[in-house]
Amino acid sequence: MTVMTRGLRKQYGAHAALDGVDMEVTHGSVYGLVGPNGSGKTTLLSILAGLRRPTEGECSINVPRERVVLAPDTPQFEPWLTAREVVALAYSLVLGTPPPERVEQTLDEAGLTDALDRRVGGFSRGMLQRLGLAAALVADPELLLLDEPAAALDPMGRREVLDLIARERGSRTVVFSSHILSDVQEVCDTVGILRNGRLLYQGPLAQLLTGSAAPHYLVRLRDRPDQVAQVLRDVPWVRSVDISRGGAIRVAVSRLEDAECGLPAALARANARVVSFRPGEASLEEVFLEITT
Amino acid sequence: MSLWRLELLRLRRTWRGPALLVVFIFFGLLGPFTARYLSDIVSRLGSNVQLTVTAAVPADGVRQYLGNIMQLGLLTAIAAAAGAFAFDGESELAAFLRTRVRSMQVLVLARFAVWAPATAVVFALGTAAAWYETRVLIGSLGVEAMLFGTLYGALYFAFVISLVALAASIARGVLGTVVVTYALIAGVSLLGLVPTIGEWLPGRLANAMLGLLTDATPAQYVRSAIVGAVAASLALWVAGIRLSHREL
Numbered sequence: 001m002t003v004m005t006r007g008l009r010k011q012y013g014a015h016a017a018l019d020g021v022d023m024e025v026t027h028g029s030v031y032g033l034v035g036p037n038g039s040g041k042t043t044l045l046s047i048l049a050g051l052r053r054p055t056e057g058e059c060s061i062n063v064p065r066e067r068v069v070l071a072p073d074t075p076q077f078e079p080w081l082t083a084r085e086v087v088a089l090a091y092s093l094v095l096g097t098p099p100p101e102r103v104e105q106t107l108d109e110a111g112l113t114d115a116l117d118r119r120v121g122g123f124s125r126g127m128l129q130r131l132g133l134a135a136a137l138v139a140d141p142e143l144l145l146l147d148e149p150a151a152a153l154d155p156m157g158r159r160e161v162l163d164l165i166a167r168e169r170g171s172r173t174v175v176f177s178s179h180i181l182s183d184v185q186e187v188c189d190t191v192g193i194l195r196n197g198r199l200l201y202q203g204p205l206a207q208l209l210t211g212s213a214a215p216h217y218l219v220r221l222r223d224r225p226d227q228v229a230q231v232l233r234d235v236p237w238v239r240s241v242d243i244s245r246g247g248a249i250r251v252a253v254s255r256l257e258d259a260e261c262g263l264p265a266a267l268a269r270a271n272a273r274v275v276s277f278r279p280g281e282a283s284l285e286e287v288f289l290e291i292t293t
Numbered sequence: 294m295s296l297w298r299l300e301l302l303r304l305r306r307t308w309r310g311p312a313l314l315v316v317f318i319f320f321g322l323l324g325p326f327t328a329r330y331l332s333d334i335v336s337r338l339g340s341n342v343q344l345t346v347t348a349a350v351p352a353d354g355v356r357q358y359l360g361n362i363m364q365l366g367l368l369t370a371i372a373a374a375a376g377a378f379a380f381d382g383e384s385e386l387a388a389f390l391r392t393r394v395r396s397m398q399v400l401v402l403a404r405f406a407v408w409a410p411a412t413a414v415v416f417a418l419g420t421a422a423a424w425y426e427t428r429v430l431i432g433s434l435g436v437e438a439m440l441f442g443t444l445y446g447a448l449y450f451a452f453v454i455s456l457v458a459l460a461a462s463i464a465r466g467v468l469g470t471v472v473v474t475y476a477l478i479a480g481v482s483l484l485g486l487v488p489t490i491g492e493w494l495p496g497r498l499a500n501a502m503l504g505l506l507t508d509a510t511p512a513q514y515v516r517s518a519i520v521g522a523v524a525a526s527l528a529l530w531v532a533g534i535r536l537s538h539r540e541l
Contacts, residue, residue, distance in 0.1 A: 078299070092295060125345070
């Protein structure tokens with residue numbers, strides 16, 4: 001376990017920014033921290049980074065402190081430094097003099113090849129966010145804390161950053177906060193849902209998506225969806241059958257296990273020409289709204 | 294790119310380095326000039342006020358220089374150094390540094406190691422300008438008094454820079470750091486009202502050059518120099534501890 005918190009609480013006056021957070025982040029995973037604005041994501045990341053102290057509770061980070069890096073959502077650097085100098089500084093503060101090719105390679109990966117020797121003062125917010133990522137990655141941290149890392153980026157930039165984060169899986173542990181749920185769904189394998197300082201859910205993303213939705217199967221047929229739907233409606237463990245505009249059938253069932261055993265036989269009885277069938281998943285957005293409202 | 298190189302770049306690439314250089318040399322040249330030509334300047338202003346000015350002596354050039362430099366020069370030095378020490382004023386910038394440096398002491402010492410010598414150097418350059426112009430316009434100054442005066446003045450500026458570091462651990466922004474630094478200087482000056490304590494305070498170093506040019510000896514300022522060095526070390530240590538405990 002790279003990160004483990006127990007009963008973490010952070011109080012600002014009468015307001016509890018964090019209220020009994022038990023967080024567990026396994027080594028090499030990409031952990032998505034989602035929650036509405038003001039839910040405590042930044043406070044939690046700041047505590048993990050050692051920038052704030054919890055009012056109560058324990059926070060255990062099982063990597064050396066200098067191997068933990070936080071990239072804030074709006075990174076700021078000395079405006080009179082060049083991008084190359086910022087990344088070189090980020091490296092040298094942790095590991096000593098950087099090999100020049102390491103700095104250039106990191107800036108290249110962050111999409112800043114053309115801005116190597118430009119002063120940071122003239123950078124857009126998106127470029128600053130890319131530079132923040134480069135500065136975070138250059139010294140090869142073991143725990144990477146990213147606060148809304150793609151919030152200021154255009155669609156192409158966001159795609160690059162998400163790919164970059166996805167590539168880190170296995171080589172380092174990433175905790176990634178975002179309110180863009182599709183981003184989290186895309187790159188994270190574990191998710192924590194935070195609201196009003198409380199961690200409402202924590203676990204594998206796949207389990208959250210399949211476990212939280214009403215159990216159902218999605219069946220795609222070559223033809224005759226109406227007739228097949230009629231047959232399926234008479235099956236005792238089928239709760240409802242809906243036909244989508246594209247001809248796919250959504251079969252709501254009492255239990256997934258019943259469908260796993262009986263659905264192929266039921267489809268065969270209906271002489272269905274099956275293209276595919278799979279258990280249905282809710283989107284993270286649906287689950288998030290279900291949990292947080 | 295080390296922390297001290299970062300500070301050298303800050304000196305070179307921002308207004309801070311040029312401002313320090315210009316202000317100290319400007320007042321170094323202006324001081325002896327006004328001391329020599331004060332009566333002429335007043336009469337050319339066309340004022341009806343009769344001003345009786347005694348003939349300038351070489352120490353007057355230094356008096357004018359120190360009078361300016363210990364006000365506007367000091368303000369420039371404090372404001373410039375505050376920009377370096379008040380890194381917590383911008384939390385994202387502070388997060389970058391705080392999550393990477395081994396300790397706050399390292400960060401504070403690296404900044405002090407650049408800013409104290411930088412202010413000492415510009416003070417020495419300003420003094421050299423004042424010395425040269427005084428010699429040309431008014432007369433010669435004692436070499437020993439000027440050299441020891443420069444050394445003690447430089448020590449005073451180093452002491453002030455340590456107070457800036459301490460102030461940055463109390464306030465967060467640049468303005469707050471400047472205000473707290475002046476409050477600390479005022480606090481030290483108030484202690485000087487007690488006669489027996491006053492002899493020991495580092496504030497005496499500010500005008501040591503003038504004292505040495507009149508009747509004092511270098512040995513009379515050694516106590517203040519030692520107290521200044523100890524106080525500066527203490528201020529830096531406390532600043533490091535306070536910054537370590539500060540939450541972002």
